[in-house]
Ligand SMILES: Nc1ncnc2c1ncn2[C@@H]1O[C@H](COP(=O)(O)OP(=O)(O)OP(=O)(O)O)[C@@H](O)[C@H]1O
């Protein structure tokens with residue numbers, strides 16, 4: 132290791148030798164960097180899973196454009212859209228088809244006393260083409276009143292029970308006094324908004340939520356004709372509904388705006404963002420403390436090197452060498468522990484947490500940069516090394 | 523800053539290694555300002571061992587640090603190997619220091635580096651890149667100082683005398699023109715102190731090194747070519763034994 136570093140730096144790796152000479156300091160620094168990494172990665176993981184779960188919820192649909200109320204920042208939030216808007220939209224050239232889309236949360240009071248909150252999608256069972264390819268085949272089977280397809284990953288329900296559900300083995304359960312029949316399961320993936328997804332027909336939806344008007348869906352989904360210019364149709368629809376208090380967006384844009392809203396404007400998102408900042412600061416402070424203590428402890432040695440004719444750049448080099456080494460050595464346990472935590476978090480919550488290569492690379496780069504910043508601040512103490520004090 | 527070394531320091535023909543003229547030095551500012559050196563003149567012959575003596579506080583260390591480019595010259599002239607230090611730029615002082623060797627009262631070895639690595643630091647400052655060669659040169663010199671079996675020891679595992687011999691090797695390995703030593707034996711017992719100084723003297727003679735040494739140890743005086751005595755910041759006696 133020493134020889135390798137020496138060849139790399141072109142001189143004795145003094146910073147490295149100093150670090151391994153005081154093992155406790157090295158261990159403390161590594162723990163500090165690892166801790167900061169874990170803090171940042173766990174926050175990023177939760178944020179990432181928030182983002183993922185939002186994408187997943189939009190991914191259950193298949194449409195080009197979504198018309199929503201202006202204050203509908205997420206699928207479930209905000210006002211409704213009058214159904215007559217759908218007919219206005221259908222009159223716009225290039226619009227091929229449209230479907231009213233209902234969303235609400237249905238609570239199942241489970242026999243064990245707890246509740247499972249289903250994010251319930253009410254759709255027209257004749258319009259399976261507005262669902263993702265995976266879900267589309269379920270649409271016709273929802274024609275039967277009070278039938279539902281529920282999330283295989285729904286929280287609070289025994290996974291084996293869920294897995295066993297099928298055409299031959301339906302599961303009956305009660306929501307708002309209504310007995311529903313789960314005829315199959317879908318792969319949704321638990322989100323932050325609910326414990327799982329449930330797909331029902333618009334008819335069934337109104338039986339579950341009797342006070343929701345059939346004339347006021349939450350969103351209107353639109354498909355564009357194959358030969359039409361999507362941008363032009365979008366612009367035409369936006370012009371059509373200008374000033375009506377509606378927002379007309381591509382479905383993907385809606386998903387992205389939802390993500391931006393939930394991660395930057397909602398307290399949950401803000402808290403996690405704040406956690407990342409705290410993690411970075413903790414890391415910088417710990418590494419700075421360790422490095423500046425190390426400089427202070429070696430002032431006599433540095434002064435000696437100065438007397439021998441070494442210039443300032445070599446001392447900067449030593450400190451920055453240490454900073455980079457600490458960054459690398461701390462990152463390794465940090466990423467391993469974070470990965471384990473991700474696995475645990477995913478298993479426990481069913482949230483789509485995933486340690487991506489991009490996140491790993493970004494956090495590694497951030498770690499090295501943060502360590503260099505700490506090192507750069509710690510080098511200010513080098514000025515105190517005065518060779519005249521040695522005699 | 524420390525890469526291009528080679529001969530940015532041209533040898534000035536026949537200049538004495540050290541020539542001090544009219545040197546005054548002050549410590550502190552304003553009310554607390556105190557003169558530590560008064561009109562010091564001293565010229566040293568190449569290859570000689572000069573011992574600097576005098577009571578505590580007489581200014582020996584101050585003279586040494588001024589000659590060794592470790593302190594800025596305020597008033598008067600210090601010529602080192604023909605280069606005027608008064609008003610010299612810091613970058614030049616760094617270059618001049620590379621022609622010098624220092625041995626301090628405390629060994630000042632780097633505790634995280636082995637004996638050999640400490641000595642190698644005295645070579646690397648000259649921009650030598652060949653590590654195998656450095657390792658060999660350091661081992662050779664340490665062996666000559668009787669430390670051939672201690673090459674890979676950390677200073678913490680060496681005795682005081684052994685550490686000071688490593689410090690001697692570190693000071694000499696770069697073939698300095700001048701070696702400055704300030705009470706190099708103070709922390710050692712008499713026997714190992716004498717061993718260190720004898721080795722220093724012998725190596726200096728072999729290499730033609732000029733040596734300036736501050737010491738209180740009377741036995742060392744026998745080895746000196748010249749003895750300069752200071753009192754209250756002035757040179758009061760200058761003899762060749
Ligand atoms: N950094 C400093 N600041 C202020 N005064 C100093 C400083 N260094 C030395 N002096 C003063 O300068 C004078 C000369 O000190 P110097 O250290 O050169 O003496 P010395 O002959 O080396 O003494 P010793 O034998 O005790 O080492 C003393 O009066 C000392 O108090």
Ligand SMILES: [Mg+2]
Nearest residue numbers: 522582583584
């Ligand atoms: Mg002194």
